[in-house]
Amino acid sequence: MVDVLWQPPEDNAMARFRAFVGKRIGRKLHSYSELYDYSIKHNGEFWLLFIEYAQIPFLKPPAVAMEIRSPWRKSQWFPGSYANWAQMALQNRRNDTKLAVESFDEKGARVKWSFADLYRRVAAFQQLVQSEGLSKGGKLAAFMPNTEETLLTLLASVSCGATFSSTSPDFGVGAAADRLTQFNPQILVASAYYFFKGKKISVLEKIIEISKKVEALKTLFIFRAEKPDVDFLQQTLPQVKIVVVTVEEESAEEIRFAPYAFEDPLYVMYSSGTTGLPKGIIQGHGVIINHVKEHTLHCGSSSADKIFYYTTCGWMMYNWLVSALCFGASLVLFDGNPFHHGSELLFKLARETGLTVFGTSAKYLTTLMQHKFEGKEILQKSKVRLILSTGSVLPPEGFRYVYEHLHPSIHLASISGGTDLNGCWALGNPDEPVVSGELQSRGLGMAVEIFNDEAKPVVDEMGELVCTKPFPSMPLGFLGDTDGARYKSSYFDRFPQLDVWAHGDFACLTKRGSIVLGGRSDATLNPGGVRIGTAEIYRVLEQIGFIEDSLIIGRPMKEAKDDEEIVLFVKLQGENLTDEQISVIKNTIREKVSPRHVPQKIFQVKDIPYTINGKKVELAVKYIALGRAITNRETIANKDSLLEYEKLLKA
Numbered sequence: 001m002v003d004v005l006w007q008p009p010e011d012n013a014m015a016r017f018r019a020f021v022g023k024r025i026g027r028k029l030h031s032y033s034e035l036y037d038y039s040i041k042h043n044g045e046f047w048l049l050f051i052e053y054a055q056i057p058f059l060k061p062p063a064v065a066m067e068i069r070s071p072w073r074k075s076q077w078f079p080g081s082y083a084n085w086a087q088m089a090l091q092n093r094r095n096d097t098k099l100a101v102e103s104f105d106e107k108g109a110r111v112k113w114s115f116a117d118l119y120r121r122v123a124a125f126q127q128l129v130q131s132e133g134l135s136k137g138g139k140l141a142a143f144m145p146n147t148e149e150t151l152l153t154l155l156a157s158v159s160c161g162a163t164f165s166s167t168s169p170d171f172g173v174g175a176a177a178d179r180l181t182q183f184n185p186q187i188l189v190a191s192a193y194y195f196f197k198g199k200k201i202s203v204l205e206k207i208i209e210i211s212k213k214v215e216a217l218k219t220l221f222i223f224r225a226e227k228p229d230v231d232f233l234q235q236t237l238p239q240v241k242i243v244v245v246t247v248e249e250e251s252a253e254e255i256r257f258a259p260y261a262f263e264d265p266l267y268v269m270y271s272s273g274t275t276g277l278p279k280g281i282i283q284g285h286g287v288i289i290n291h292v293k294e295h296t297l298h299c300g301s302s303s304a305d306k307i308f309y310y311t312t313c314g315w316m317m318y319n320w321l322v323s324a325l326c327f328g329a330s331l332v333l334f335d336g337n338p339f340h341h342g343s344e345l346l347f348k349l350a351r352e353t354g355l356t357v358f359g360t361s362a363k364y365l366t367t368l369m370q371h372k373f374e375g376k377e378i379l380q381k382s383k384v385r386l387i388l389s390t391g392s393v394l395p396p397e398g399f400r401y402v403y404e405h406l407h408p409s410i411h412l413a414s415i416s417g418g419t420d421l422n423g424c425w426a427l428g429n430p431d432e433p434v435v436s437g438e439l440q441s442r443g444l445g446m447a448v449e450i451f452n453d454e455a456k457p458v459v460d461e462m463g464e465l466v467c468t469k470p471f472p473s474m475p476l477g478f479l480g481d482t483d484g485a486r487y488k489s490s491y492f493d494r495f496p497q498l499d500v501w502a503h504g505d506f507a508c509l510t511k512r513g514s515i516v517l518g519g520r521s522d523a524t525l526n527p528g529g530v531r532i533g534t535a536e537i538y539r540v541l542e543q544i545g546f547i548e549d550s551l552i553i554g555r556p557m558k559e560a561k562d563d564e565e566i567v568l569f570v571k572l573q574g575e576n577l578t579d580e581q582i583s584v585i586k587n588t589i590r591e592k593v594s595p596r597h598v599p600q601k602i603f604q605v606k607d608i609p610y611t612i613n614g615k616k617v618e619l620a621v622k623y624i625a626l627g628r629a630i631t632n633r634e635t636i637a638n639k640d641s642l643l644e645y646e647k648l649l650k651a
Helices: 011-027 030-039 043-054 085-093 117-131 148-159 173-183 202-214 225-236 286-298 316-327 347-355 362-370 397-406 485-491 534-541 579-592 618-626 639-650
Strands: 004-006 099-105 107-113 139-143 161-166 187-191 194-195 197-203 219-223 241-244 269-270 280-283 307-311 332-335 355-362 386-390 411-414 416-418 423-427 448-451 463-467 501-509 515-520 545-557 564-572 601-604
Touching: 004 397, 004 411, 011 030, 011 043, 011 241, 011 286, 011 564, 043 286, 085 148, 085 316, 099 117, 099 148, 107 117, 107 148, 107 316, 117 148, 139 148, 139 173, 139 202, 139 362, 148 161, 148 332, 173 202, 173 280, 187 280, 187 485, 202 219, 202 225, 202 564, 219 515, 241 347, 269 316, 286 316, 286 423, 307 316, 307 347, 307 639, 316 332, 347 355, 355 362, 355 534, 362 397, 423 501, 448 501, 463 545, 485 501, 515 534, 515 618, 534 545, 534 579, 564 579, 579 601, 601 618, 618 639
Parallel strands: 099 332, 139 161, 139 187, 161 269, 187 219, 219 241, 307 332, 307 355, 355 386, 386 411, 564 601
Antiparallel strands: 099 107, 194 197, 269 280, 416 423, 448 463, 463 501, 501 515, 545 564
């Protein structure tokens, strides 16, 4: 018996699109399942119909959706067409007084710009970066917090036809440099400081160290800089031109939007890189087409919406969020700690700004749940209709918490994909019910299957999440990977006999078409040859009151190298782990998960390691257990926590 928490209204964005497609192809599509099947079997036709339906403005529209090549990762999307997503966002709204963006930090409101305001500021900033040599094919990087300044930088960069890449200032110097030295931009845009937990945090030293390591860097644009800051930068970076900038400059001139072909690089994104050098993933405008599909169909959003996602500029959800400008939605940006002024901070922001779409991480929601936060009084008085959750697996208890303690009739969508595709494999759906613990559906046009170890598609069985056909947002390649070997080994070597993308997620496709996530497949537990996802363990541990957080790994057994033992680390609500509590943990896992997955070792720890983007760092801890080096700790928000694991696993 499934636990249905929300039922879709009869009239919804996905149902309207389903009717449109049915009319165009001459047969009625009775369900989302039929629409999804059509989008996979007639992949190219589907994407052209979506572009027509969404009225996406191309600089030169496509005649065909794709040129299929073998292997399919080399296929080309929308050959012969040209686009520029800054043009999609701004060109037809250059005189529009409708709100485009509101920006906030921990101190409160920063700016409130209409589309006309944004256009004039982008026009001025484009002229400035062009005067420093940025043009089509150039590279600009942002080392910035999530503010209006970064949005301005991004749009100006894209309007020039450049490749854009962003890294959050809360990254350590090593992690930021690992990314930006690969990208090697000619222009770096940075902010002298940001605020977090009420503190003004200078990043001048980081900017200097990064700038010294980026060989191609010619110009540094610096926001929020005082004269002493500028003098310091000029003294320490004599080889770099320092340009002080603000968001106040405007221009009445028309923006000339450079055309991108779909094989031209738009973004460079980065994998987490916790156990090695992060991959520099090159992406084109297919990402934007997929984003608009996810926003308008899977979220049901339109120009009437006001959309928020709690994210840094080092996470793909930032790129996803700002794409909403393409269909005229308004953005709300927030930079800071969401708990600085109490658990209600972001919900108060939602109520006061009239947000309709509220995006966050599963970690944020489970933290609220652990703190027993009651948010109904605030959220039910807001206009929020959709809550999005990603970053890690939201357990069934997290679903129930949202409906019981935040809003009883809201649409909650757990979504999952990856930085690699800058989008989702599975996500929300306004045309399907919300079932506790499940992602509502696979994304339209994304040929997602679950394979067992024999490379056979399975249903109602855990296995590897794969994609079997081309999709618009697949990477163009990796930085430095001239022969494509790293790209191939990253996604296509798991099932070498087949041409399929294996994403590295352990998941289950239900008979109803929904997805249940089991965690990363490289962290899957496999004692006695019985595989289980770590998410299944976390789900039951979160029901134990004295456990605040946990992390679980498998490591080879000394007496049987072909088998593994389960090692569990727990962060407690109270003081010291007792024998009685150990018994509770083991019995709970034995009864609610599996006797084979009862941990042989349970350690109490002070903290659980997470990436800066809020993902639990299982693989780094597993590397410690295996005696492997962790070559990039800077991406871990609380990297010092690993020292405790090193001591425990060596004991």
